[in-house]
Amino acid sequence: MDIKLLHGDCLEQLETLSDNSVNLIITSPPYATQRNSTYGGIHPDKYVEWFLPRAAELKRVLAPDGTFILNIKEHVHQGERHPYVMDLVRALREQGWLWTEEFIWHKRNSTPGKWPNRFRDAWEHLFQFNLQRKFKMHQEEVMVPVGDWAKTRFQNLSAKEHERQTSATGSGYGRTLSKCKDRTQVYPANVLTPAFSIEDELAEVAQFGVELEAQLTALSVYREQLESGKIPDGGAPGGNVLFRPTECGNKDHSAVFPLAIPRWFIKLFTSKGDTVLDPFLGSGTTGVGSAQLGRHFVGVEIDGHYLDNARTRLVDLPEVDEAMDDVSPPRREQVDPKQEDTSDILDLLGNP
Numbered sequence: 001m002d003i004k005l006l007h008g009d010c011l012e013q014l015e016t017l018s019d020n021s022v023n024l025i026i027t028s029p030p031y032a033t034q035r036n037s038t039y040g041g042i043h044p045d046k047y048v049e050w051f052l053p054r055a056a057e058l059k060r061v062l063a064p065d066g067t068f069i070l071n072i073k074e075h076v077h078q079g080e081r082h083p084y085v086m087d088l089v090r091a092l093r094e095q096g097w098l099w100t101e102e103f104i105w106h107k108r109n110s111t112p113g114k115w116p117n118r119f120r121d122a123w124e125h126l127f128q129f130n131l132q133r134k135f136k137m138h139q140e141e142v143m144v145p146v147g148d149w150a151k152t153r154f155q156n157l158s159a160k161e162h163e164r165q166t167s168a169t170g171s172g173y174g175r176t177l178s179k180c181k182d183r184t185q186v187y188p189a190n191v192l193t194p195a196f197s198i199e200d201e202l203a204e205v206a207q208f209g210v211e212l213e214a215q216l217t218a219l220s221v222y223r224e225q226l227e228s229g230k231i232p233d234g235g236a237p238g239g240n241v242l243f244r245p246t247e248c249g250n251k252d253h254s255a256v257f258p259l260a261i262p263r264w265f266i267k268l269f270t271s272k273g274d275t276v277l278d279p280f281l282g283s284g285t286t287g288v289g290s291a292q293l294g295r296h297f298v299g300v301e302i303d304g305h306y307l308d309n310a311r312t313r314l315v316d317l318p319e320v321d322e323a324m325d326d327v328s329p330p331r332r333e334q335v336d337p338k339q340e341d342t343s344d345i346l347d348l349l350g351n352p
Contacts, residue, residue: 002296003287003314007307010279010300014057017298022061023136023274024295026262026286028071029054032084044077044084048091055092058279065136067269068097068129071105071257079117085125092129100135101128105261106193126192126261141267143185154181194260262289270295284310291319 006013029051032044042050058068074085093099103126113120157178166174180186262285266276272294278286281299283306290297291314301307314320 004298006300009302011054013300017061020063022277023063023066024269025068025277027278027280029280044082047084048088069265070127073124097129100130104191144188194258262286266293284313287314291317
C-alpha cells in the first residue's frame with residue numbers, strides 16, 4: 001500500500017501525477033467565502049473560474065472507469081442560496097464530466113439555530129461525476145440489512161404480490177414483491193446517514209473527556225493567575241470544541257466529514273489495490289479510510305499545519321505502520337534521532 005502526501009496547491013501538485021492513475025477522487029473543497037481564516041475563501045462569483053482548472057487536472061488523472069465524488073454546499077448570501085454550486089455542476093458538464101448521481105449526506109448532529117427565513121442545514125451534496133457511462137461500481141459492498149419488519153411482512157403474501165406490479169404513475173417501474181421474500185440485504189438509497197458505532201462513540205467520548213480535563217486544568221491555572229494580579233499574555237484559554245460523538249471529531253480542522261462517508265464510497269467504487277485521491281486533504285479523513293480498506297492514497301493539502309496533522313493520523317494507523325516495513329527509510333521509531341533526516345522521514349508517506 002502506497003501513501004503519498006503532497007504539500008501545495010492541487011493545481012500545481014496534480015501535475016506530478018500520471019494520466020489515468022487514480023481510480024476514485026473524494027474531496028470537499030473550500031466552500032465559497034467559507035473558512036476564510038484557514039483557506040482564504042473564494043468569492044462565489046469567482047468560484048467556477050477558480051475550480052475548473054483544478055477539475056481539468058482531476059479529469060486528466062482519473063481513470064476512464066473512475067469516479068469523482070464532490071462534497072459541497074451552497075451558502076446563504078443576502079437572504080438567498082447562492083447558485084455557485086449549481087453553476088459549477090453545469091460548468092463541469094460542459095467540461096466533459098457526466099453528472100451521474102447525487103447523494104445526500106444527512107448530518108444528524110447539525111448545529112442548531114434559528115434564522116428569520118430558513119431552517120438549519122442538516123444535509124450536504126455529494127455529487128457523483130464520471131467520464132463515461134460504464135464505470136467501476138461494486139453495489140454489493142454497500143448493501144444494507146432488510147430489517148426485522150420483513151419477517152412478518154412476507155409471511156402471508158397475496159396472489160397479486162406474486163405478480164409484477166407496475167407503478168400507477170406510468171413511469172414504467174415495477175416490482176414483484178415475492179422476489180424480496182428471502183432477501184437479507186438490499187441496495188441502499190442515495191441518502192447517507194453515517195451509521196452509529198458503539199466503538200466510535202466510546203472513542204469520541206474518551207477523547208472528549210481528555211480534552212475537557214485539560215481545558216478545566218487550564219482554566220484553573222488562569223483563575224489562579226488572575227487572583228494573583230497577573231494577566232497572561234495569551235489571554236483566557238478556550239475556543240470552540242466540536243463534540244459530535246455519532247458523526248466525527250473536529251480533528252483540528254474547520255470542516256471535517258465523518259470517516260463513514262469516504263469509506264462508503266471507497267467500498268462502492270474501488271477494489272483493493274486501487275488508488276484514491278483527495279486534492280483537498282484537510283484532516284486526512286479520506287486517507288484514513290483508504291488505508292483501512294487497503295487502497296493506495298494520494299492527498300494534496302495547501303496548509304502545512306493540516307498536512308502535518310493528517311500525516312500524524314496516517315502514521316498512527318496500524319495498516320500504515322505495517323506497510324512501512326517495505327518502505328525506506330525504516331519506520332519512524334527505528335530511526336536513530338542523531339542521524340534523522342527530516343526530508344527522508346517525509347518519504348514514509350511520500351514527498352510533500
